[in-house]
Each structure stands twice: as C-alpha cells, then as structure tokens.
Amino acid sequence: MTDPSFPFAQEAATFYSNAEVGVTIHDPATGKLCYANEWAETLTGYGSETLRNLDLTELNPDSVSSTTFIEQLQAAADGEPQQLEWRLKRPSGEIIWIEMRLSALALGGDTYTLALIRDISEYKMDLRHLRLLNRIVSHNFRNKLQIVQGSSRQLTGDNNAAILDRMRRAIADLVDLTNWVNALTSLSRGQKDTKINVCTLLTNRLEKYRTEYPEINWELDCENVYIEADTPIQRAFDELIDNAVRHNEHEDLDITVSASENMADQQIDIQIIDTGTPIPDIEIQPLMDGYEPDPLEHEENIGLWEVQTIINSHQGILTLKENSSELKIIEVTLPLADPK
Numbered sequence: 129m130t131d132p133s134f135p136f137a138q139e140a141a142t143f144y145s146n147a148e149v150g151v152t153i154h155d156p157a158t159g160k161l162c163y164a165n166e167w168a169e170t171l172t173g174y175g176s177e178t179l180r181n182l183d184l185t186e187l188n189p190d191s192v193s194s195t196t197f198i199e200q201l202q203a204a205a206d207g208e209p210q211q212l213e214w215r216l217k218r219p220s221g222e223i224i225w226i227e228m229r230l231s232a233l234a235l236g237g238d239t240y241t242l243a244l245i246r247d248i249s250e251y252k253m254d255l256r257h258l259r260l261l262n263r264i265v266s267h268n269f270r271n272k273l274q275i276v277q278g279s280s281r282q283l284t285g286d287n288n289a290a291i292l293d294r295m296r297r298a299i300a301d302l303v304d305l306t307n308w309v310n311a312l313t314s315l316s317r318g319q320k321d322t323k324i325n326v327c328t329l330l331t332n333r334l335e336k337y338r339t340e341y342p343e344i345n346w347e348l349d350c351e352n353v354y355i356e357a358d359t360p361i362q363r364a365f366d367e368l369i370d371n372a373v374r375h376n377e378h379e380d381l382d383i384t385v386s387a388s389e390n391m392a393d394q395q396i397d398i399q400i401i402d403t404g405t406p407i408p409d410i411e412i413q414p415l416m417d418g419y420e421p422d423p424l425e426h427e428e429n430i431g432l433w434e435v436q437t438i439i440n441s442h443q444g445i446l447t448l449k450e451n452s453s454e455l456k457i458i459e460v461t462l463p464l465a466d467p468k
Contacts, residue, residue, distance in 0.1 A: 134162040136235045141165075150226075150245030152184075153233060156205035159183065159198045168245055171226070173218035188214045201241040204230035213248065215445075221395030221463030222443040225252040253441050323354045323465045324361065326387050326396055333365050334385055343378045350387035353396045354465040357442055364438040367431050368400045368458055376404025389464070398460040399449070406451045 134140075134153075140163045144151040150168035152161055161180055169179060172187065185194040192214040200210040210230040215223050225248045233242040275298040327350040338346045355361075372383050384401040411432060432446075439446045439460055449457040 137163065139235070150243075152243045152245065154201050154241045154243060156198070156201040156239065156241045159185075159194065159201055162240065171245060171247060172216060173220060173222075187216050200230060204241045205232050205239045207232055213252075217393075219394060221390075221393050221461075223440070223445055223463075224443065225249045249443075253437075256437055256440070322356065322358060324357045325352060325354055326350060326398065327352045329362065330365065330385050330387060330398070333362065333369060337369055337373060337383075341373055341378060344373065345380075345382045347382070347384040348386075349384065351389050353387065353389045355396060355442070355462045356465045357462075360438045361442060364435045364460070365398075365400075367435050368460075371407075371431060372400060372402040372404060372456070375407070376402060390461075394464050395461050396464055398462070400458045400460075402456050403454065404456060406453060407448070407456060412448055412451065 140151075140153060144163075144165045147165055147167060150171045151163075151165045152168050153163040154161055161182075161184065164179055169175065172179060174182065174187075183194055185192055185197050192212065197212075200212060204210045211227065212230075213225060213227050216226050217223055227246050227248045229244045231242050233240045276295050330350050331348060334346060334348050337344075369383070369385065372381075380403075382401075382403045385399070386401070387396055387398045390397050436446045439462070442462055444460060444462040447459050447461070449459050451457075
C-alpha cells in the first residue's frame with residue numbers, strides 16, 4: 129500500500145513487501161503515511177485506502193497523542209532512533225499492543241522515518257500477569273500470613289475468640305487470593321473461543337446481588353450480544369458490581385448495569401453506574417495512570433487492577449467515564465464475537 133504521491137513506491141516494495149514484520153514509511157514533518165507493506169495492513173486490520181487516509185494515532189484508544197507521535201518521528205529522522213509501545217484498535221474492536229521502532233531513512237536526498245511494527249500483546253499480558261502475581265505474593269499473602277502469625281502468638285484463655293476470628297478472616301482472604309491467582313494464570317492459556325451471551329451473564333450476576341441486597345435499587349438494560357471469553361470474565365463484572373455495593377451506603381443507592389451493541393466499532397459497551405460516593409484516587413489509578421500496579425504505593429485491594437487485567441486479556445478497555453458525587457460510571461468495552 130502506497131501513497132500515490134510517494135516517489136519511491138517501487139523501491140520500498142522491493143525491499144519491504146515480503147518482510148515478516150510491519151513496515152511503514154512516514155513524512156516526519158506531518159506524520160503522513162507514505163508506504164505500508166502487507167504485513168502492516170494485516171497487523172492493523174485496515175485496508176490500504178483506509179490506512180493511508182488515517183492518522184495512525186486515531187487507531188489508539190488512549191496511548192499516544194498525534195503531537196507526541198510526530199515529535200518521535202522527527203527525532204528519529206534527525207538521527208535519534210525511537211521506540212514506543214501503544215495500544216491499537218482493529219476494525220473488529222479488538223485491542224492489541226504494538227511496538228514501533230523508528231529510524232531515519234534517506235531516499236533521493238530527502239529523509240523519511242521508517243517504522244518497524246510488531247504485535248507485543250502476548251508479551252504485555254504475560255508481563256502484567258507476572259507483576260500482579262508478584263504483588264499478590266510479596267504484599268497481600270505476606271500481610272495475611274503476618275496477621276495469622278501475630279495472632280497465634282497472642283492466644284490466651286481470655287481473648288481466644290476474638291483472635292481466632294481475626295485468624296479465620298485472614299485465612300479466608302488467603303483462600304480468595306489463591307483463587308484469584310488460579311484465575312489469573314488461566315488467562316494466558318489458549319484461545320478464548322467460548323461464546324458468551326453478555327445479557328445472560330449480567331442477568332445472572334445482577335440477580336445474585338439483587339437477592340442479597342434487596343434494599344438497593346437495581347436496574348438492568350442489556351441486549352443479547354455475544355463475546356468470546358473465558359471464566360474470569362465473570363469475576364471482572366462481579367468485582368465491579370461488588371465495588372458499588374461495598375463502598376456505598378445502601379439507602380437510596382441506585383445501581384444500573386447496561387450493555388449495548390456498538391456495530392460501528394464492532395464492540396459492546398457495558399456500563400456499571402451507581403449514585404454513590406466517588407471512587408478514591410488511589411483506587412482508580414489503574415484507570416487513569418497506566419497499567420502496572422506499584423506494590424509500594426497502593427493499598428492492599430487489587431480489585432480494579434485485576435479487573436483491568438481480565439478485560440485487557442480479552443482485547444478490551446476499562447475506563448472511568450464519570451466519578452462525581454452524584455454519579456459513577458465505569459465502562460467495559462469488548463470486541464463482539466465473530467457471528468460465524
């Protein structure tokens with residue numbers, strides 16, 4: 129795929145058309161795409177005409193701005209090779225991680241920027257799983273075990289009941305953490321080829337909570353849409369609904385779960401909406417500031433970290449749409465399942 133005005137189309141095709149890596153050539157001043165090989169088209173999922181007329185940063189949900197991208201293209205053209213990672217949205221709604229390595233390319237007296245592109249989604253998810261597991265083992269497990277150890281030393285005939293209760297709660301938390309570790313490790317096993325009816329899934333989850341918390345005003349609005357997913361996806365929605373239940377007063381609390389099909393983007397948008405108090409800044413960091421939890425700075429609760437990991441592993445996005453004193457809206461965007 130080549131811009132018709134690009135004078136070196138034949139030379140580029142000779143060198144890069146059969147390369148087993150995505151190759152694009154850019155005008156460093158504007159970011160305009162001059163050439164892309166077939167591998168780049170396959171990687172992005174966009175046809176030649178569409179890709180040529182797109183600003184590549186339009187394909188990235190929240191990773192790289194157009195200004196930053198052009199600055200890096202210019203730096204590479206000036207002799208300073210660049211490397212960047214960003215998330216890219218395919219026409220199917222699927223979100224993947226890509227790596228771009230930028231370098232200068234001299235052609236006919238002009239300097240362009242050459243980009244080598246590869247899919248690093250599997251690497252990024254493996255890295256995230258490793259870091260989350262490290263956090264769970266080094267921080268959460270250790271804290272609970274210290275509670276059990278410290279409490280056991282305080283056992284006397286006078287206060288055994290309270291201490292044993294504290295130990296039981298800590299052990300129950302350890303069991304929950306173990307279950308989460310098992311779920312986390314299962315995320316990287318094989319293809320997520322089970323088609324799940326989102327409306328059925330959400331209806332079942334909401335009925336569970338409606339029965340347990342009848343004092344809350346519950347509402348469900350969903351369409352019969354299918355996604356490809358595995359078992360941990362249920363845990364993600366349980367965690368989001370549970371957060372709304374646990375962190376708010378139940379009197380006059382409204383919780384709405386909605387799911388609507390977005391055919392234009394080949395995705396489903398799922399929202400968990402409640403009228404409770406805002407989520408604290410430390411809790412929403414995985415939705416605002418990046419993708420990796422810092423065990424030295426964050427609280428023990430890893431709820432939104434694990435939800436984001438599950439959603440990302442399904443090529444989806446987790447975002448905080450609103451976080452005010454009147455309304456909280458968390459949105460999960462997932463690609464639609466192939467109808468075939």
